[in-house]
Amino acid sequence: MEKRFEGKSAIVTGGGSGIGRAAALRLAHEGAAVLVADIQDDKARETAAEIVKAGGRAEAFKVDLTDIRQIEAMVKKAAGLWGRLDIQVNSAGLVKSQNFLDVSEADYDQVIDVNQKGTAFCIQKAGAQMIGQIAAAERDRQPASRSWGKIVNVTSISGRRGRAYQLQYAASKAAVISLTQSGALAFARYGINVNAIAPSVVYTPMWEQNLADKAKAFGVDAQKESAEFVAKIPMQRAGSPEEMAAAICFLCSADADYITGQTINVDGGFEMD
Numbered sequence: 110m111e112k113r114f115e116g117k118s119a120i121v122t123g124g125g126s127g128i129g130r131a132a133a134l135r136l137a138h139e140g141a142a143v144l145v146a147d148i149q150d151d152k153a154r155e156t157a158a159e160i161v162k163a164g165g166r167a168e169a170f171k172v173d174l175t176d177i178r179q180i181e182a183m184v185k186k187a188a189g190l191w192g193r194l195d196i197q198v199n200s201a202g203l204v205k206s207q208n209f210l211d212v213s214e215a216d217y218d219q220v221i222d223v224n225q226k227g228t229a230f231c232i233q234k235a236g237a238q239m240i241g242q243i244a245a246a247e248r249d250r251q252p253a254s255r256s257w258g259k260i261v262n263v264t265s266i267s268g269r270r271g272r273a274y275q276l277q278y279a280a281s282k283a284a285v286i287s288l289t290q291s292g293a294l295a296f297a298r299y300g301i302n303v304n305a306i307a308p309s310v311v312y313t314p315m316w317e318q319n320l321a322d323k324a325k326a327f328g329v330d331a332q333k334e335s336a337e338f339v340a341k342i343p344m345q346r347a348g349s350p351e352e353m354a355a356a357i358c359f360l361c362s363a364d365a366d367y368i369t370g371q372t373i374n375v376d377g378g379f380e381m382d
Contacts (some may be wrong), residue, residue: 113362115140118191120183122174122231123201125152127313128263131350132198132357137165139358141196144187146170148201166191174201174227177234184234193242196361197235199228200263202281204315206274206322217277224281225288228262232292232303235260240299253300259361260296262289262305263353264372266380269307274323282307286372293370302369304360309376310339310347343378 119136123129125147137143137160145160145167147153153169160167168190172183187194202224205216239258240248247254267275268282285305292303310316320331339347356375359365374380 112140113358114196117195118142118144118187118193119196119198119361120144120146120187120194120235121198121200122146122172122183122227123199123263124156125149126156127200127315128308128311128350128353128357129198129200130156131354132200133167134160135351135354135358136196136198136361137167138163142166142191144168144170144183144190146172146183146201148173174231175222177230180227180230180234184238188238194235194238195258197231197239197258197260198263198357198361199231199261200357201227202263202315204275204278204319204322206278206319207276207326209273209276211326212276220277221281221284224278225284228285229288232260232262232288236292236296236299236301236303239301240296243299248299251298253298256300256302256363256366258296258299258301259365260292260301260303261357261360262303263357264289264305264307266307266309266374266376268372269374269380269382274326289372290370297369302360302365304365304368304370305372306353306356306360307372307374307376307380308348308353309342309374309379310335311350311353312347313350341379342376346377348375348377 121133124133124145150171157167157169264285265282272279289305324331
């Protein structure tokens, strides 16, 4: 496989499992040094160890994205380890499926604080680090002479339209689409690309949590409902974490230097907007 990210460093939040883990492994396989960040320290260490065993460079970092100081420490850690930060992948997130009328303030805040606020400040702190790395003469050049950094967010097709049973999750993922656009506008003059992917069904621990929540809240056969959802996907199957990682890595590569502010549906054709 081509080493598109040789000499680059990356942070992947949510890197302990699911899409984040697949993205961390793929980035490392293509040459990047990766800080695997996750609130589940044991899972982050497992991913980092797998990268190192395969001959790559990685370290684990425990982070709670509801704490801005920890986000700052995460970015500082990556820059300290490898001298710079070139890639930020914001994959960490929470899902909670509930009856709309049962959502409490605490339920709402829990998801919004991680998915929306956490992503916002990951973009901000990573962007500040990337801008600070650009030499003054280059920083003031308009237009930018090259791409100086890549930020990729993981949102969801749930952010494309409302969900009766995912009040706070759908709202947070819609916000990530907006945050992607805002970050792209703020950082375009510095040659920093900010994009996102919007998956549909991907069999990860988060998807399993979604099914468990729905079964508990509505008394439905969650596995049957999942199968019915997948049947509506034009390609007639769920996506894999590795397919999501491939899209993320494309957006992190030089092939995507002229793409910014975009949210790409990686969903088998479920959404076409």
